[in-house]
Amino acid sequence: MQDVRPLYMWLGVFCLIIGIILLSINLYGLTQHIRKPGLGVSDHEQLRFIPDEVWSYQESMTAIDQLGRIDDRNQLAETANNVVNQSLVHVDWKRVDPQEYRQLVPIWENYFLWAIGQFSGLPQFERYHYADYRRNIRRGIGICGDASTILSSVMDRYDVPNRIISFRGHVIVEYQDESGDHYLMDPDFGVSLDTSLKGLLRDPESFKHRYLSAGYSEGEIDYLFEAYAKGYSIFEDTYHFMTLRYWFEEVSYLAKWLMPILMIVLSGIYLLWPRRPIDNGRIRSNE
Numbered sequence: 001m002q003d004v005r006p007l008y009m010w011l012g013v014f015c016l017i018i019g020i021i022l023l024s025i026n027l028y029g030l031t032q033h034i035r036k037p038g039l040g041v042s043d044h045e046q047l048r049f050i051p052d053e054v055w056s057y058q059e060s061m062t063a064i065d066q067l068g069r070i071d072d073r074n075q076l077a078e079t080a081n082n083v084v085n086q087s088l089v090h091v092d093w094k095r096v097d098p099q100e101y102r103q104l105v106p107i108w109e110n111y112f113l114w115a116i117g118q119f120s121g122l123p124q125f126e127r128y129h130y131a132d133y134r135r136n137i138r139r140g141i142g143i144c145g146d147a148s149t150i151l152s153s154v155m156d157r158y159d160v161p162n163r164i165i166s167f168r169g170h171v172i173v174e175y176q177d178e179s180g181d182h183y184l185m186d187p188d189f190g191v192s193l194d195t196s197l198k199g200l201l202r203d204p205e206s207f208k209h210r211y212l213s214a215g216y217s218e219g220e221i222d223y224l225f226e227a228y229a230k231g232y233s234i235f236e237d238t239y240h241f242m243t244l245r246y247w248f249e250e251v252s253y254l255a256k257w258l259m260p261i262l263m264i265v266l267s268g269i270y271l272l273w274p275r276r277p278i279d280n281g282r283i284r285s286n287e
Contacts, residue, residue: 022259063086089140129142169230194207
């Protein structure tokens with residue numbers, strides 16, 4: 001007869017330890033800020049576009065909540081475009097330190113995303129782009145694709161028909177107003193192009209003044225108009241733009257709390273559930 005109770009006891013202890021560790025990581029993460037401390041204040045050399053004032057997460061979300069008070073769709077889109085521009089600092093995505101700028105999601109933020117980024121060798125996780133616009137704003141950094149998915153998500157929240165236009169080198173958003181007219185927004189630059197996709201493709205150079213009047217130099221925007229002259233893809237929303245990552249991200253943020261709970265429950269089962277010894281490969285009652 002083989003007594004398997006010590007095995008179950010060790011399994012219970014193992015599950016309990018893992019559960020406590022993961023839960024502790026999550027609780028510690030609640031006290032941490034995913035945004036790099038001092039973002040935009042002392043690291044100008046590593047940043048590209050820095051708003052006059054980098055809004056905090058709370059300021060940005062308050063401004064987004066207040067968009068619901070705006071009845072005119074064009075005004076809402078203009079305001080939302082400016083809010084997104086003020087909420088993100090554009091970084092040189094491939095050159096900054098991924099841990100310092102939280103591109104590699106910290107273990108205390110989401111240990112699933114951290115593990116994949118740390119050990120898989122997948123560049124999309126080593127320097128992660130969030131699908132959830134609130135997490136993007138909380139981190140406070142991004143590039144054109146991040147700004148555009150935020151703007152698209154905010155417009156979706158307020159039932160403004162829109163789509164993401166991805167050129168080969170730049171990403172912008174087109175929305176539809178109450179009259180059925182379409183207009184392009186560039187939240188990365190904080191610029192309204194005041195034309196539709198068709199209008200931009202017909203004569204891209206005629207819209208350079210929109211960027212120049214916003215304070216950007218010819219050198220800063222030359223590559224944009226090279227991109228506008230190339231091919232593009234259209235995505236209906238953020239989900240369509242990054243479908244697999246959208247779902248995996250949401251599941252991982254739920255699972256990071258379910259996993260420690262599951263491990264602790266399993267530990268209780270292993271430690272407390274009555275076990276029966278095994279005799280000659282058959283389970284026999286203790287009685």
